[in-house]
Amino acid sequence: xxxxxxxxxxxxxxxxxxxxxxxxxxxxxxxxxxxxxxxxxxxxxxxxxxxxxxxxxxxxxxxxxxxxxxxxxxxxxxxxxxxxxxxxxxxxxxxxxxxxxxxxxxxxxxxxxxxxxxxxxxxxxxxxxxxxxxxxxxxxxxxxxxxxxxxxxxxxxxxxxxxxxxxxxxxxxxxxxxxxxxxxx
Amino acid sequence: xxxxxxxxxxxxxxxxxxxxxxxxxxxxxxxxxxxxxxxxxxxxxxxxxxxxxxxxxxxxxxxxxxxxxxxxxxxxxxxxxxxxxxxxxxxxxxxxxxxxxxxxxxxxxxxxxxxxxxxxxxxxxxxxxxxxxx
Numbered sequence: 001x002x003x004x005x006x007x008x009x010x011x012x013x014x015x016x017x018x019x020x021x022x023x024x025x026x027x028x029x030x031x032x033x034x035x036x037x038x039x040x041x042x043x044x045x046x047x048x049x050x051x052x053x054x055x056x057x058x059x060x061x062x063x064x065x066x067x068x069x070x071x072x073x074x075x076x077x078x079x080x081x082x083x084x085x086x087x088x089x090x091x092x093x094x095x096x097x098x099x100x101x102x103x104x105x106x107x108x109x110x111x112x113x114x115x116x117x118x119x120x121x122x123x124x125x126x127x128x129x130x131x132x133x134x135x136x137x138x139x140x141x142x143x144x145x146x147x148x149x150x151x152x153x154x155x156x157x158x159x160x161x162x163x164x165x166x167x168x169x170x171x172x173x174x175x176x177x178x179x180x181x182x183x184x185x
Numbered sequence: 186x187x188x189x190x191x192x193x194x195x196x197x198x199x200x201x202x203x204x205x206x207x208x209x210x211x212x213x214x215x216x217x218x219x220x221x222x223x224x225x226x227x228x229x230x231x232x233x234x235x236x237x238x239x240x241x242x243x244x245x246x247x248x249x250x251x252x253x254x255x256x257x258x259x260x261x262x263x264x265x266x267x268x269x270x271x272x273x274x275x276x277x278x279x280x281x282x283x284x285x286x287x288x289x290x291x292x293x294x295x296x297x298x299x300x301x302x303x304x305x306x307x308x309x310x311x312x313x314x315x316x317x318x319x
Contacts, residue, residue, distance in 0.1 A: 005241040015198045022205035022225060031217055038221050045228050053245045053265035054235045057273050064281050069224060076288035077217055080295040084215035085302045095211035099204040106200045115192045117241035124240055128268030132246055136258055144246035144267040153271060160275045167282030174289040
């Protein structure tokens with residue numbers, strides 16, 4: 001370990017909290033508790049994002065992940081059921097096999113990941129850092145993430161708007177806008 | 186071997202978090218809980234990307250506006266990589282859009298079948314097919 005940073009100690013705390021919540025979500029059957037724990041999971045992730053210097057991602061995750069997602073899940077839970085059925089042992093076995101296989105594959109590839117926090121890693125030397133220099137010259141606004149989002153990669157953001165529109169349309173077609181009630185059969 | 190793991194400890198734990206989400210998707214028959222598992226998986230993937238963009242000793246990629254206005258930015262200042270942040274901002278919003286479509290489907294399934302447990306749904310489909318004589 002060559003370089004280090006004070007935020008590494010925060011990382012360990014956040015990891016421990018997220019793991020506990022994840023395992024609790026698997027074990028619990030009360031859907032209200034599961035949904036609220038997902039909100040907590042998102043909020044702790046948002047705190048971790050801030051500690052990892054991604055402040056914009058942090059507040060988007062806190063607003064959208066911990067806020068809107070939780071509200072949507074709560075609404076869906078109230079319209080459907082409050083309690084999940086007990087899962088069979090065979091299902092747990094199947095899940096264990098799949099996750100261990102997938103996890104082993106990912107761990108095998110772990111050695112190819114860039115070193116954590118390394119400024120000279122391939123991921124952190126390319127176009128991303130160029131945006132930092134270019135924003136100061138070309139766009140001249142303080143927040144580099146905003147400059148990249150709205151200007152350099154504006155087409156991505158436009159595509160995102162189309163996806164959100166399509167999703168809204170899909171939801172409206174699936175559950176209706178509540179205007180006209182269907183005739184009873 | 187141990188050093189490789191020590192330098193990438195974050196990624197290792199985040200892989201475990203992803204697998205926790207995947208396990209929650211597979212090990213339950215309840216459709217709402219499945220979507221919860223998917224969103225845990227998704228958040229863990231976001232964490233993986235943001236971990237890659239972290240630079241030790243770096244600041245968030247935001248300039249001091251006074252330095253920017255008077256053209257006195259420190260050329261040697263270290264910032265974290267802003268590109269993964271942008272990609273994940275897009276992914277978070279798209280994630281919520283897909284989650285809402287999934288939940289709308291679950292609500293419709295509940296209206297049509299009266300249940301959101303996949304065993305019950307499979308049985309109902311099977312008995313429908315038997316009635317039709319397929």
